[in-house]
Amino acid sequence: MSPHLSADRPAAQPPRRGSVDALISQTRRLRGEVDAVRREAPVDEEDAHGRWQRALCNLALHQLNDLDAHLAELRDGPPEVPDAPAATAVTESAPAAPPQGSLLSRVGSAEWNLLTDEASWSGELYQILGRDAAAPPLTLDELPSVIVDEDRPMLTAMVTDCLIDAKPIDGEFRVVRPDGTVRTVHMMGEPVLDPDGSTASMWAVLRDVSELRRSQRVVGETRESLRLQRQVARTEHRLALELQEAVVPPWRGSLRFPRSGPGALDVAAHYLPSSTGAPIGGNWYDALELPGRETLLSVGDLTGHGVTVTSGMAMLLGALRGMAVAGTQPGQLLSWLNQLIDSTVQPALGSAVCCRYVPATRTLTWAQAGHPAPLLYRDGTGRALTAPDGVLLGATSGAVYGQAEESLRVGDLLLLHTEGLIPRHADAPHPDEAGDAGRTAAVRKLLDLAPRFGEARTAQDCIRVIVEEFGGAEREDDACVLIARIGS
Structure with missing residues (x-):
């Protein structure tokens, strides 16, 4: 099996402290004043009023101690607690x-x-x-x-x-x-x-x-519920991470597809996690050597997060690989993937681009399902390939996906990516509100990297350029990018 790619994950952010410290100080000051009143109360056991006063002060001290503890918990957040005792009858x-x-x-x-x-x-x-x-x-x-x-x-x-x-x-x-x-x-x-x-x-x-x-x-009970929720979230995150890394194992540096012969591809890819600490999503990227020295390149994203989505992504990627090895062309391949998603117990939506590269003729045959088109860089400039028809996977039953061909040259560079690669800023138009304006702005930023890509020696060097430009940006969702350079 051909190697794959992986990446780091973001860490959770610590909670912020509020203005509860002032309330804690007031509570402790009041507790000291009440204790002073208690000490000044008469100690004559025959004085009923004195006994009553001391008792009320003791009760007030109990309540203020409880209030101090509750405010401290409110400030610091609920700690991990052991299992709660059984409820009484x-x-x-x-x-x-x-x-x-x-x-x-x-x-x-x-x-x-x-x-x-x-x-x-x-x-x-x-x-x-x-x-x-x-x-x-x-x-x-x-x-x-x-x-x-x-x-x-x-x-x-x-x-x-x-x-x-x-x-x-x-x-x-x-x-x-x-x-x-x-x-x-x-x-x-x-x-x-x-x-x-x-x-x-x-x-x-x-x-x-x-x-x-x-x-x-x-x-x-709320503290216990939070503890259980955290435990479930940690377990789900660990399972999703293990599943993702099992399907997309680490891939360091550039790889060659096919491994020998003329016209081979120099391929590298990278995964960029969400900066918000969101659970692992359904992004994938893949490069697979096919029979006849052909190469499958694919990038996709299944909507949602967590174990369910990651397992769905694994199912799609496995089906995609199997059908590609059997000789299925990209358009028909996406049609069958759409049928597979439509028949699952938990239907979902997904986007994908699937490319089949023939090194003997340097021909790229590709199809897309609601996904950004591949970008082609040549002679210091770049452009987006004209996308054939294709709706999101799972959007409608019986969908038919178009197919396009592109003749490539030695030195050409292909870039495949998911939409989350270029984060949307607050002042930028949202794709849902402004049609293709958001996507166009993102594509323009990627095409502007053409001169820097022209200076890069390998696909992995191009990945470093992507990470330098967009790796530290605030993004709401995870993303991935795959770059392939056409060899001689």
Whole structure:
């Protein structure tokens, strides 16, 4: 099998930082101020207002810490994360009190007197638990009855540690409201000691964090989805790259077709990747020695990107080679390629130019399917060959493709390329909006290289000229170019 060509691929661009740093600074400054208020609060355990103030400050510090972390993630972008844990069997319902989508949560308080077995709840706590404000508050023994079964052991352990070992309470559990809805509650509390040092009562602040946890869950699920999307994109890019390089393996320098005899072609080609980081497209180029010392030259582009398009390109190139080896002429070859695309499960559109060169007579027979015509350079000037009729591959069933012949001379140079070779600038007319104006401008830029091509010694030198002129330009799609010089 004759050798082929390959090229480098562009790297992804790093994300830009926005103005989130200012918000992070404000959040951290506010967190320091709240912490100062918390330290200044009364420490008298008998002062209910002081306990309430410290508890609210602690909750505010929790929220500001979370906000700081979320803003940092917003600035830096979602990191790679491990697989998410399995979802729990119980799902939370939509909140009744806070506005939809709001992270603001209700905060309630409670105090349980261990000596009298009395309980005291704030009105907000009744609303959090969905209980009738006229009903008596639940005692510590009754509280587990509204807790989800899986969370009861955790609540029991926290209360026991608080009452026996005087440990602060800080944990979350899910409660089932009378209407059957489930809410997540964050509880913070401390024991209240009598003068003898025994636990006399326990107070707590309870915050409904259902919406906050739901938002965090959405963030986690989105992060996981992004991770999976990146993994799929990397895998698809690797497969598309491997498939493209398997079909179009690296080809360094100029090659001779046929390998011996008069009238041989000096051939070189190059692939130019997209500068936008777009996935690999369906561009191809090919040079193949045929029976009878003839040579097949082809360039084409299948619309789309990714593995599906690259596999379709491989199928077309394989079919093109097989039919060319069997002696099929370019016009009939494109007709059969059109029929092949039309019959595939996932129809697509493609453009191609196919040339058959006979070295004995230096005759080029060629056909095109919605593709730029080959450019012929001779004696320091260049022109586009007059294109025979031909629509895009896959555009219509039963399409017939015309065929043209061109007599070549020793020293002539042929250039085949895809449309993306010359990037379209913002001020240039778009082919879709201005007919052939865009293509004409691109062809003119290539024809202007005729004097430099005349000074080049090999086809590979001409490729270097192309890369110097257009290789560093911003292009939205990948492209390829093939150059053949007629030998003596």
